[in-house]
Amino acid sequence: MTGLLALLGRKTLDSFSRLGRGTLFLLRAMAGLPSLLPRPGLVIQQLYSIGVLSLLIIVVSGIFVGMVLALQGYNTLVNFGAEQSLGVLVALSLLRELGPVVTALLFAGRAGSALTAEIGLMKTTEQLSGMEMMAVDPIKRVVAPRLLAGFLAMPLLAVIFSFLGIMGAYVVSVATLGVDDGAFWSQMQSAVDFREDVMNGVIKSLVFGFVASWIAVFEGYDAEPTSEGVSRATTRTVVHTSLAVLGLDFVLTAVMFG
């Protein structure tokens, strides 16, 4: 019995200490951001591997999510003779929810896991301690540019996702389902508000980008320096990011659209 209680206590203390370490780590990384100003090359390199290399999966999923939304929405809306509202349905679902959330989930799988594995492997092969030995702060040199790049890349990816999703839905609904071209856009334009819908989606993706890159770099930096530890850290990154994104999405939606 006491063993069980002790286990529970140890788990709780563990998770609290991880949370504390994560926050301290984040503060140190944020403090390292100004030192990136004279060396933008580091951030550009990371923007390439985080943002540009994620483009393919974002583009393909965006188009397909939009097309599926159009098909599914049409089947329901046509029962009420409201297929003209298909554009509204697709645009609002993409801009408010699916764009930011699906992008964040894909980001966790594509870029977050890569970040964790990269930093974890650097730690395992003692490159990080090597840097410290040469009086190079690994947090400034390795972590800060990745954090900033993830933070910048996510909203751009989410916006591209939503835009291509709407285009995919447009092609499906106008070309194959026979929805009126003008009604599709005009209904969408009258229902979608730039500040309310588009900008709130961008704010969501900023928050998700921040959380996703924080978790990814922290898990990598905090990984046990063994091959098994790195693989566990990579898994944790994907799981924790997905949970955090879905939980935060609910909170943000309640605040923004509640």
Add this chain to the structure above:
Amino acid sequence: MAKQRIIEIWVGLFVAAGFAALFGLAMQVSNIPVFQTTEGYDVYLRFENVGGLRPRAPVTMSGVRVGRVKSIELDENTYQALVTITIESRFDRIPEDTSASIFTSGLLGEQYIALDPGGTDWFLEAGDEIALTQGALVLERLIGRFLTSMGQDDN
């Protein structure tokens, strides 16, 4: 060095694509408020019932949009709905005795205000009130009236 340059070009393309998508969303998908802050003059209307009218609903004349609903409030003295609409300033020759009604676009679509032009030579100005108004037709009331009249026919 050449590799670094290619990476920079790709990142530049990525950022440009992101902003282009945002621009596309602003122009094509939403009605961006920057271009939509209807420059114009405010006119007041009083309705018995505004039904499902919302702020930003269109105000039309002969089917052409001339402005938007700015706000909807309750006049606490008369218990009527006080609707403020903004008419674009280029439509500055709307007669003073214009009448306004709330219609629904389609059977279940959104509601809008339609203006029917009057005939005087005096034109509406900022702060004027359109006196001739007809509120929204509430479907339940119509059905109720229809049912009572059916009942009377039977007697």
